[in-house]
Amino acid sequence: MADTAMSGSADSADSVRSAESGSNPVSDPVSDPVSDRRWVPGPASAPGVPAVRTLETVERNVHGDDPLDRAVWRLRSRGCWNDAAALLEPHSVHHAPSALRRAALLVERCMFTATGWAEAEDALRGAEALASDDDERGGAACERGHLAYAATVLGVRDRADEARSALGRAAALLAPTAAGRPLLDFRRGLMAEHVADSPDSARAAYRRAHAGATVQGDTLLLSFTWRHLAGLALRDGELAEARHGFSESLRIREELGFLVGTAPALAALADAAPDAEAHRLRTEAARLFRLMGGVPTWLAEHLPPDPVDS
Numbered sequence: 001m002a003d004t005a006m007s008g009s010a011d012s013a014d015s016v017r018s019a020e021s022g023s024n025p026v027s028d029p030v031s032d033p034v035s036d037r038r039w040v041p042g043p044a045s046a047p048g049v050p051a052v053r054t055l056e057t058v059e060r061n062v063h064g065d066d067p068l069d070r071a072v073w074r075l076r077s078r079g080c081w082n083d084a085a086a087l088l089e090p091h092s093v094h095h096a097p098s099a100l101r102r103a104a105l106l107v108e109r110c111m112f113t114a115t116g117w118a119e120a121e122d123a124l125r126g127a128e129a130l131a132s133d134d135d136e137r138g139g140a141a142c143e144r145g146h147l148a149y150a151a152t153v154l155g156v157r158d159r160a161d162e163a164r165s166a167l168g169r170a171a172a173l174l175a176p177t178a179a180g181r182p183l184l185d186f187r188r189g190l191m192a193e194h195v196a197d198s199p200d201s202a203r204a205a206y207r208r209a210h211a212g213a214t215v216q217g218d219t220l221l222l223s224f225t226w227r228h229l230a231g232l233a234l235r236d237g238e239l240a241e242a243r244h245g246f247s248e249s250l251r252i253r254e255e256l257g258f259l260v261g262t263a264p265a266l267a268a269l270a271d272a273a274p275d276a277e278a279h280r281l282r283t284e285a286a287r288l289f290r291l292m293g294g295v296p297t298w299l300a301e302h303l304p305p306d307p308v309d310s
Contacts, residue, residue: 079260081109096130138173182212223252
């Protein structure tokens, strides 16, 4: 199962910057990434994260001095999506960006836990009702598509047609330079890879998402694009490229303190590592997975069993 949660850019449909903003670029993609199957992004450098980090300095870098944004990120990064959504609920009644941000959190919970579908649907309907411009409507459609995608790949219900329709609607609404465009490109890549089984189309979409996330400084989304481009490289037998991409994804998540996404990153890197290192990585992923309460649920089948249960 792919690591397919929302990126930081899904946290808001307006000027509220993603939970992973920064400024240092990675290498630009080649001019024709679709034709160059060997293209791999250049090294990323965790934009804006100081060399000596504490929880407070990272959170200030992520969300500035806004206490609400910092609190939402802290809860989200630990898999406490309900609590994070509850903080936004009073603001989401009449404020479209807050409603969309809350809906995105609950959609992400579905992807990680395979639960909470009704709550996510309700939150999405509220966000859709409040949306008043193309960016807001496009952001809501992107979340609608991701929820339908999650239900499909997790085997809850086949909603692939709904996902395609919603993501297509988002593509029509969001301008090429819109803040939500890189996330949309990433999610269209997920559909191409995991639903349509079209790795070439997925690779092109992930590269567009990677380039857009670089321009926007969306560091968490870069951790997702690194990971999925690395997965396609591994599928093609490009072990060194895969290892590099998985390592970058893990490094970013560790530096940002995105705990709920760290176990999947460890397990992914293990797939490209020598046997001894792979065992260590999977053991650490399993420890963190249990520490996070068995989240993401789909990771369990890829990890060693709990020694207590063996």
